[in-house]
Amino acid sequence: MSQGLTSDSDDSDKFEWESDGEAAPSSAPALRNLDAPGPSTLERQSSNGWANGEATSTSLVEEYVTMGFPKEMVVKGIKEIGHDDANALLELLLTYKVLGDEGALGNCSTSGCACPNVQDDDDDDLDFDNWDNDNDTGGREHNSDSSGDEDFLQEMSAKDEKINLLVGMGFSEDEANMAMTTCGVDADLCVLVDSISASWVAGDCHSRNLFDDQVMDRCFDSFGERKKARLMEERKKKRKRYGGGAHGNRSSLDGSDDEQMLLPNPMVGFNLPGYRRPSVMRMLPQQAIGPPFFYYENVARTPRGVWETISRFLYDIEPEFVDSMHLSAAARKRGYIHNLPIENRSPLLPLPPKTIFEAFPHYKKWWPSWDPRRQFNCLQTTMASAKTTERIQCLLARSSNPPPPSVQKYVIDECRKWNLVWVGKNKVAPLEPNEVEYLLGFPRDHTRGVGKTERYKSLGNSFHVDTVAYHLSVLRDMFPNGVSVLSLFTGIGGGEVALHRLGIHMRAVVSVEIGEANRRILRGWWDQTQTGTLIEIADVKSLTPDIIASYVGRFGGFDLVIGGSPCNNLAGSNRHHRDGLEGEQSSLFYHYFRILDVVKSAMARM
DNA sequence: CTCACTCGGATAGAAGTC
DNA sequence: GACTTCTATCCGAGTGAG
Numbered sequence: 113m114s115q116g117l118t119s120d121s122d123d124s125d126k127f128e129w130e131s132d133g134e135a136a137p138s139s140a141p142a143l144r145n146l147d148a149p150g151p152s153t154l155e156r157q158s159s160n161g162w163a164n165g166e167a168t169s170t171s172l173v174e175e176y177v178t179m180g181f182p183k184e185m186v187v188k189g190i191k192e193i194g195h196d197d198a199n200a201l202l203e204l205l206l207t208y209k210v211l212g213d214e215g216a217l218g219n220c221s222t223s224g225c226a227c228p229n230v231q232d233d234d235d236d237d238l239d240f241d242n243w244d245n246d247n248d249t250g251g252r253e254h255n256s257d258s259s260g261d262e263d264f265l266q267e268m269s270a271k272d273e274k275i276n277l278l279v280g281m282g283f284s285e286d287e288a289n290m291a292m293t294t295c296g297v298d299a300d301l302c303v304l305v306d307s308i309s310a311s312w313v314a315g316d317c318h319s320r321n322l323f324d325d326q327v328m329d330r331c332f333d334s335f336g337e338r339k340k341a342r343l344m345e346e347r348k349k350k351r352k353r354y355g356g357g358a359h360g361n362r363s364s365l366d367g368s369d370d371e372q373m374l375l376p377n378p379m380v381g382f383n384l385p386g387y388r389r390p391s392v393m394r395m396l397p398q399q400a401i402g403p404p405f406f407y408y409e410n411v412a413r414t415p416r417g418v419w420e421t422i423s424r425f426l427y428d429i430e431p432e433f434v435d436s437m438h439l440s441a442a443a444r445k446r447g448y449i450h451n452l453p454i455e456n457r458s459p460l461l462p463l464p465p466k467t468i469f470e471a472f473p474h475y476k477k478w479w480p481s482w483d484p485r486r487q488f489n490c491l492q493t494t495m496a497s498a499k500t501t502e503r504i505q506c507l508l509a510r511s512s513n514p515p516p517p518s519v520q521k522y523v524i525d526e527c528r529k530w531n532l533v534w535v536g537k538n539k540v541a542p543l544e545p546n547e548v549e550y551l552l553g554f555p556r557d558h559t560r561g562v563g564k565t566e567r568y569k570s571l572g573n574s575f576h577v578d579t580v581a582y583h584l585s586v587l588r589d590m591f592p593n594g595v596s597v598l599s600l601f602t603g604i605g606g607g608e609v610a611l612h613r614l615g616i617h618m619r620a621v622v623s624v625e626i627g628e629a630n631r632r633i634l635r636g637w638w639d640q641t642q643t644g645t646l647i648e649i650a651d652v653k654s655l656t657p658d659i660i661a662s663y664v665g666r667f668g669g670f671d672l673v674i675g676g677s678p679c680n681n682l683a684g685s686n687r688h689h690r691d692g693l694e695g696e697q698s699s700l701f702y703h704y705f706r707i708l709d710v711v712k713s714a715m716a717r718m
Numbered sequence: 719c720t721c722a723c724t725c726g727g728a729t730a731g732a733a734g735t736c
Numbered sequence: 737g738a739c740t741t742c743t744a745t746c747c748g749a750g751t752g753a754g
Contacts, residue, residue: 374752375752377753409725410725411724411725413723413724413750413751413752415750415751416750416751443723444725445723445724446725489722489723489724490723490724490725491725492724492725492726493725493726494726494727497744497745497746498744498745499744499745499746500745525722528722528723529723529724563742563743564743565742565743565744569725569726571725572725572726573725574725575725603725676725678725679725679726680725680726680727681726682725683724683725683726684723684724684726684749684750684751685723685724685725685726685727685748686724686726686727686749687726687727687728687747687748687749688726688727688728688747689726689727690726690749690750
């Protein structure tokens with residue numbers, strides 16, 4: 113099961129970068145088709161039952177056990193928050209694991225999954241330390257708690273029915289779950305509604321707990337008290353304004369009750385070529401220190417609280433926020449959490465062009481003087497339609513020269529929004545895929561061979577190669593004999609391209625990527641440029657602890673775990689499902705943490 | 719307050735397949 | 737002709753800076 117394709121390419125490693133086509137890095141989360149068939153039994157179980165709510169709770173428990181969670185932990189998790197919200201459940205289990213690893217006590221819940229002051233305390237005396245050693249999914253003796261499991265499973269259906277009713281009334285699932293926890297499963301519906309209303313009046317303290325406060329105080333104490341108070345006040349106002357609308361309060365699961373992490377200005381991370389912050393020193397928490405090195409990426413501008421949650425799971429490491437506009441001709445605001453050294457970094461040479469005209473001198477010819485843009489905005493996954501560019505052309509043709517300010521403003525706004533370039537008199541056009549490849553640091557035609565729409569999408573989801581390579585450059589001297597890499601959410605292989613451009617040999621890459629086109633792109637590039645072993649796997653969910661351990665054993669551990677999890681539910685462009693970390697795609701972040709944690713454990717045993 | 723920016727999604731209709 | 741797949745087009749809100 114879950115076998116990847118293995119390629120031991122023996123082609124030469126002499127991949128030539130085109131002199132006029134230098135591209136930069138990217139290996140971010142590309143289009144992830146969650147419906148695509150995966151190789152593993154696990155995935156089939158998941159899509160059959162869980163999503164439809166038809167799976168028996170027994171198989172649900174088994175599924176999480178397969179992922180490496182102890183059975184008691186899974187049952188407790190389902191008891192606490194139900195089984196409908198898979199992402200919340202996964203987050204809760206991982207939180208248990210984090211708390212267990214830290215030796216914390218058992219009455220902490222995830223940031224908002226359950227009411228902190230009303231716990232089902234009767235069975236909470238759990239031994240977190242022993243959970244990790246309990247991999248026996250079979251005939252294990254029940255403890256005193258599990259005799260009630262069958263009753264509990266039956267009870268859940270009644271609970272779910274009420275939750276569905278509350279959700280149907282416009283309350284969020286979090287709120288419904290919380291009310292059930294507070295008032296009990298047998299509580300009348302109107303009592304549950306009253307409970308939720310009361311929690312609004314009380315502000316947002318209902319979803320905070322001791323664990324959150326401790327962590328936040330420890331990690332983000334730079335946040336001023338006055339600002340804290342102001343944000344708390346604003347959130348209260350907002351809740352009142354939005355009332356009980358289903359989308360009015362989606363905060364608790366993504367940790368957005370926590371304080372907002374401020375983005376630096378200028379957004380240059382710990383340092384960048386030409387933007388050296390004065391003597392940045394950082395002390396990594398003990399748990400964060402490798403092996404392996406790891407590198408995580410996502411969009412910088414997320415809904416509130418997301419980066420705090422990500423940081424909390426990734427060993428409380430402070431994110432490094434970088435806008436690639438300082439290293440290229442296009443903006444790309446991203447956050448990176450990693451445990452790499454930050455001293456003695458070196459950029460890829462030659463440095464990429466930092467303005468539009470340096471990158472594409474020929475566009476100067478038709479560029480009107482009233483278009484002040486010198487850099488592109490973020491390269492996204494979709495491009496302007498022909499209708500849009502046609503409208504602009506017609507509008508300009510009917511206008512004077514130069515056009516009146518109102519027309520200028522409209523045109524500039526559209527150009528900024530869609531990253532249009534001037535290709536003729538009054539004529540604008542979207543960037544071509546090979547131009548996007550160039551701006552992002554990929555070799556020319558890296559994505560060629562798949563449909564144009566697919567190319568834009570994969571590139572838009574990708575890393576900026578030069579930025580990532582700058583951060584990874586410290587590995588070159590540390591691993592003169594090459595690295596073995598676990599690449600999650602590989603996309604079109606931005607991380608791999610970055611390592612290659614740095615001259616770092618990849619002995620082995622285990623790549624996990626759901627998109628078939630992206631896997632094909634990576635393999636095409638690998639076979640041309642690499643001599644190491646490439647193993648391609650479709651779905652992160654299929655990476656069970658056993659499989660991970662087998663790869664750890666086979667390759668003598670991983671030197672680097674790299675990946676950017678899906679941003680679909682975090683990105684501002686998403687009008688429909690910007691749901692934060694609990695979103696359908698973005699919740700896959702928790703698998704990044706889960707897998708990284710398993711790798712760390714397996715390597716610690718080596 | 720205004721302004722600028724954002725690794726996207728749903729849908730209808732076209733195009734392809736059987 | 738039914739069905740699937742691909743493509744083009746349209747669709748604001750959340751957030752922070754000034």
